[in-house]
Amino acid sequence: MRSLFLAALCAVLCCASSDSHQENIEILMDNVVVLRVPDAQGTKVDVPLTCGEVYQNQPVFWKRNGEELKPSLQGNQVNVLVEEMIGGNYTCHLSPNGEYLNHTVIMIQLDPDNRTVILEEKSPEEGHIHCSAPNYKGSFHCTWTRAQFRSNAAVLLVKAERYMENIPCELNADGSGIHCQDTDCPFKEEEHSISVTVYIHSFSLLEAYTKSFYLREIVTPAKLPNLMTSDRKVFSWDYPESWEKPCAFFGLQFQVKAFHKGDSCNSEEHIMQNITDETKCEVNVKTKRFVFCVRAKDKFTNGPWSQWSQYIVDKHKVI
Numbered sequence: 001m002r003s004l005f006l007a008a009l010c011a012v013l014c015c016a017s018s019d020s021h022q023e024n025i026e027i028l029m030d031n032v033v034v035l036r037v038p039d040a041q042g043t044k045v046d047v048p049l050t051c052g053e054v055y056q057n058q059p060v061f062w063k064r065n066g067e068e069l070k071p072s073l074q075g076n077q078v079n080v081l082v083e084e085m086i087g088g089n090y091t092c093h094l095s096p097n098g099e100y101l102n103h104t105v106i107m108i109q110l111d112p113d114n115r116t117v118i119l120e121e122k123s124p125e126e127g128h129i130h131c132s133a134p135n136y137k138g139s140f141h142c143t144w145t146r147a148q149f150r151s152n153a154a155v156l157l158v159k160a161e162r163y164m165e166n167i168p169c170e171l172n173a174d175g176s177g178i179h180c181q182d183t184d185c186p187f188k189e190e191e192h193s194i195s196v197t198v199y200i201h202s203f204s205l206l207e208a209y210t211k212s213f214y215l216r217e218i219v220t221p222a223k224l225p226n227l228m229t230s231d232r233k234v235f236s237w238d239y240p241e242s243w244e245k246p247c248a249f250f251g252l253q254f255q256v257k258a259f260h261k262g263d264s265c266n267s268e269e270h271i272m273q274n275i276t277d278e279t280k281c282e283v284n285v286k287t288k289r290f291v292f293c294v295r296a297k298d299k300f301t302n303g304p305w306s307q308w309s310q311y312i313v314d315k316h317k318v319i
Contacts, residue, residue: 022096026112026197029157031104034206035082038049046079051092053103061096064088068096082106087204097302106263107156107206118153118200118207120145129198129211132304133219135244136186140218141178142196142211153202163192182215186244221252221306222294232313235292236280256281258290266291289304289314 024036025047037043051060062073062080065088073080081089087106093099119128122145146153155175160167162182163261169180182194187278197210222240229235235256244250257265258272272285277299283292292311297303 007237028107031095031102032107032156033104034107034109035087036109038111040108040110041087042084044081044083047082047106048077048079049090049092049104050077052076055092055101058094058101060092060094060101061098063091063093066091072096080106082108084108085204105290106204107201109206109208113250116148116207116209118147118205119209121148127211128209129196131196131211131213131218133215134222134240134242134248136215136219136250137244138182138184138186138215140182140215141179142198143176144198144209145176146200150202153200155198155200156206157199157243159197160193160194160200167194169196187249190216216298216301216303218303219298219301220304221298223307224254224294224296224309225307227292227294227311229292229311229313230289233284234280234282235294235311237294237309238279240296251277252296253277253299254279254281254294254296255305256283256292256294258283258285258292260287261289261291261312261314263291265291265295265310 026034026036028034033047035045035047037045046084048189049062051058058076060074060076062069062078064080085108087108089103089105091103092101094101095117116128121128122130129144129218130144131140131142155171158171158178160169160178160180162184167182169178171178178196178198180196184190185245193212193214195210197208199206201207205238222242224237225240226238227235228237239247256274256276257270259265259267259270263269263315271287271290272283274281281294283290290313293308294310295306295308297305303315
């Protein structure tokens with residue numbers, strides 16, 4: 001039934017494409033039509049709908065969001081007037097209170113600027129979507145944050161692909177992120193970027209957010225484990241368990257810093273810093289109370305740093 005419905009709806013939309021407004025109507029997915037308008041105020045567009053080819057000779061009646069339209073709307077193929085941002089779920093039935101047959105959800109997207117009011121911008125550089133990966137095995141996670149006054153917004157569709165090949169993703173239970181699994185070999189040179197598009201709506205307002213990246217740009221090592229010292233001078237740590245092996249091929253670079261006790265690893269007032277490829281470092285500082293911090297990133301790319309691992313060294317003990 002869906003294929004017949006989509007074929008009929010596509011035919012109706014194509015026949016109506018001579019109208020300049022209809023050129024901005026697109027089938028996004030099964031039973032979802034997107035109307036793109038230049039402004040939220042004052043727009044009025046006739047959107048063609050069809051209940052389905054098999055109902056051509058049936059007494060079809062239409063409702064919007066479960067309510068009968070006034071004046072009533074009948075027929076297998078109809079036009080509905082969409083004003084401003086008032087879209088909705090249009091259902092067709094055998095009679096005013098009869099059997100449900102099919103439905104079409106009309107979403108409104110502001111075009112061409114695609115106003116971004118549903119999600120908060122994480123930063124001008126990062127945009128609205130943050131993506132990270134623990135290694136090069138192809139698994140990555142993307143997150144976003146709804147704006148405070150759009151907390152009930154829901155994800156309609158997520159598309160992830162690399163060079164026209166779909167990447168399977170699973171939406172988080174709270175709708176604030178996705179987990180995806182790419183199948184590229186971690187030893188192969190990454191020639192093409194990954195593109196993630198999130199379609200999210202608040203009532204009838206639809207917005208599309210796209211993030212493009214290479215895995216090498218988002219791979220972030222986990223916090224370094226087993227940070228220890230026996231003499232408060234030489235510190236050692238291990239590669240994360242989640243990091244790719246062999247380490248000679250997927251090498252890490254480490255940044256080490258020392259701070260006065262009471263300062264955090266993100267403080268700008270360090271008393272010692274160094275970059276090393278080794279999983280140990282000797283600290284020569286005069287004070288016997290300090291904070292030792294270490295973090296890692298991919299040695300061969302300009303990817304992000306991991307979170308800091310730290311040890312607090314006191315006069316008589318190490319914490």
